Amino acid sequence: MYRTLITPRFSETDALGHINNTVVPVWFEKARTPIFRCFIPTLDHRQWNLILAGFNVDYLLPTYYGEDVEIRSGIHHIGNSSLKIWHQALQGGKVVAQAEVAMVHYDYEAESSTAIGEEVRLLLAELQDPRPW
Amino acid sequence: MYRTLITPRFSETDALGHINNTVVPVWFEKARTPIFRCFIPTLDHRQWNLILAGFNVDYLLPTYYGEDVEIRSGIHHIGNSSLKIWHQALQGGKVVAQAEVAMVHYDYEAESSTAIGEEVRLLLAELQDPRPW
Amino acid sequence: MYRTLITPRFSETDALGHINNTVVPVWFEKARTPIFRCFIPTLDHRQWNLILAGFNVDYLLPTYYGEDVEIRSGIHHIGNSSLKIWHQALQGGKVVAQAEVAMVHYDYEAESSTAIGEEVRLLLAELQDPRPW
């Protein structure tokens, strides 16, 4: 499990006075940066080899502007060409949202999924952690 | 089933040359406007009585700038205080993404879910449609 | 002068109950699509030849969710390699925001500005209109 700190932006609130729900997947994408680095160490988009297959997200409590949010993330499954990632967002010590994300190692030229190599697996192993729910 | 037309914005693309995945939930939220109107006819945020419980989304094909996207939406389950909604995004005649969304009729002052009344149910019934997948 | 209709999204509001100020430049970028088409008829990003030099924007009145916004746009100056564009956003018949935008015809490979050709000038001329303020 690793942590990412997010300071909510005023532009991320909505008229209900909370963080808008569509912002949470943006934060979770940002929290996947260490996973992106396992596959693309330079983060150069011209070498990108990942694609998002889908995710599910649950909103447990409202999230507010004015207090930092801690994102906890881990990889809970590494398949042949895919991986499953979990995220939890905490504010004030409480889980406010959580998600499970499916990503695929992808060859954009061949337009097909491709096996994850041994070197990348070693890096991913350091981020492995069972899903906490 | 009802349709919502979206013209992708250049700012919604990302460095891979597609629409960024975090944009699709934004489009789907926009496509829920007719459902919001069943609960809050004026769309006045001070009378808002809905909360998003969660959603899952699958990305089937890349979505591009420069061609309109049709969102098809329907309500496939109406419970005592909650409802389940499906969305499909189509571009060039193909389904590019789909989602299932859980919303709750909510009293923000009492901070609890609250039963959906008969008048609202009559309006929701017009948007009912089985999930197409 | 040409018009673009925008339906504000709930996710574009902020905790003050208005549309967040950072959204207005996004709407104005969307309203430049007819200008983009003069330079890149297919809107294919691989053929993009425009760069934004800068803009200034004034916020005159709050903008609300629940009512459409009309964007009026025009080109008020066409230089050798650059153009100046104005935008006005109106809601309920009143101007809520306005901006002046400088764009440059740009060769991304050569990394330099490049003269606007005659064919493009003919297309741009149809969108010319003096700035209304």
Place this chain on the structure above:
Amino acid sequence: MYRTLITPRFSETDALGHINNTVVPVWFEKARTPIFRCFIPTLDHRQWNLILAGFNVDYLLPTYYGEDVEIRSGIHHIGNSSLKIWHQALQGGKVVAQAEVAMVHYDYEAESSTAIGEEVRLLLAELQDPRPW
């Protein structure tokens, strides 16, 4: 002058492979948090007393994903009820964008601007710095 560190998000890129221009005002708004705190120490949106009058922004160089951005900010003018703020975004030691922002101390109930008090002026004075261009 004070500094704010921004780590660009993948969702903030666009199809040209750079950070989309509409993102920069979002970063600059985030960089105004210390100024917001002078007026609203809790950052509670129900006590908000600031309104954005407008800004101008210049884009000098493309900004990329994968490298942090430093925002430098200062207040270069404090009027009776308004203030002028400058921002510079630097990446790799070079200024990539800069902006000048006009904000107004505002009473949302009375719907009018209101004089900035002495206590707030003392706090603002610590963030004063001449515009560097």
